[in-house]
Amino acid sequence: MASTTIWRGLGVLDDKREIKFPDENVGIIGGTDRSYVSQLAGAISFESVEATFEQLPHILEAGVKLVGTGVADGAGSGKIYAYPFPTTALNTIKTYTIEGGDNQQAEEMEYAFVDSFKLSGNPGEALMMDAQWxxxxxxxxxxxxxxxxxxxxxxxxxxxxLYIDAVGGTLGTTLVSDTLLGFEFSVKTGIIPKLTANGQLYFGVHQFTMPEILLKLTYEHNTSAVTEKTAWRNQTPRQLRLAIEGSALGTPGTTYTYKTLRIDLAGKYEKFDPLGEQDGNDVLACTLRARYNSTAALFAALTICNELASIP
Structure with missing residues (x-):
């Protein structure tokens, strides 16, 4: 299958075929060169690179849900791509053909999907994204x-x-200002290759297992951080939204005026580290585990608004 776009980052294809040399006693001290290929597989690590509104969707298409075509935001030029993680019904994902190599030899990997990915952010920098395929x-x-x-x-x-609300409230209502100093959003998609008797040495299908979603946060040690630490001690569920805007859309829409990434999730804090410091100032690092909350009717979802009519 021909490729349709270029990934603006780094990565090298890794041939994961398994070679076996059978054990045998045939009178040869060093053993014979009898061998066979027991299975075929491939992988590639999309190394950490600046996240963009236009290319992050490739990771989400192959790791969360196939959307493909953006939804118009009213009469605006923005296109909305919503990637909710599954709760009761499985999502369909997009599988990719990935080409890589150099001027000596090109290689390709077929039926590729995302096993895990991360998004992280620190002050004064772009968000960074990486993915394992x-x-x-x-x-x-x-x-x-x-x-x-x-x-x-x-x-x-x-x-x-950063917005943090009670699960009985409206997500995105309570802005937590001047508190977030950094985050890491990590996802194990739960999508696995399934080897079956299908007449081929490679896996024929993929299956879905339970995803794992963690959000690590670093807070300024202020009143808001103390409130969240109390929620951890009481195991009070929370719903969080990280909303990150970019440049203005050509034409504002009903919901979005700017290119936007939203990360929404419900869950509970599972860990608060001892009081730390950053630049000589007290900070709190913590981890929130995303889990479905019936009151909020929310597990986790990412939404991107850009100006692409479809994901190439």
């Missing part, structure tokens, strides 16, 4: 030609807004 096999190929390098816009941490 699994595929059926790695084979030699030639690069798809005539693909333009996509235009992208970085998602900047200092444009973030």
């Amino acid at each position: 699994i595929g059926r096999q790695v084979i030699n190929t030639t690069f798809t030609g005539a693909i333009s390098i996509p235009t992208v816009e970085e998602i900047l941490f200092t444009k973030s807004k």
Whole structure:
């Protein structure tokens, strides 16, 4: 399958085929060169790179849900891509063909999906994203030609807004100002390759297991942080929204005026570290585990508004 876009980051295809040398006693001290390929597989790590409104959706399409085409935001130029994690019904994901290599040899991996990914942010920097992909096999190929390098816009941490509300309230109501100093949103998608008797050495299908979603946060040690630490001690469920805006859309829409990334989740804090320091100032680091809350009717979801009509 021909590629349709260029990933603006780093990564190298890894051929994961398994080679076996059978144990045998045939009178040869060093053993014979009898061997066989027991299964085919491939992988690639999309190394940590600045997250963008235009290319983060590739990770979400292959790790959360196939959306493909953006939903118009009223009469605005923004297109909305919503990626809710499954609760009662499974999502369909998009599988990719990934090409890589150099001027000596190109390779490709088919039927690739995301095993895990991370988004992280720190003051004065762009958000960083990385992803681990699994595929059926790695084979030699030639690069798809005539693909333009996509235009992208970085998602900047200092444009973030943190909202924390009770699960009985409305998500995105209570802005927690001047408190968030950094975060790491990590996801194990729960999507696994399934080897079956299908006449091929590579896996035929993927299956879904329970995802794991953690949000690590670093708070300024202020009144808001103390409130959240109390919620941890009491195991009070919380709903959080991280909203990060970019440049203005060409035409404002009903919901969005700017390019936007939203991370929404419900859950409970599972850990607060001892009081720490950053630049000589007291901080609190903590971890919130996302779990479905029936009152909020929320598990976790990411939403992106950009100006792409579809994900290439």
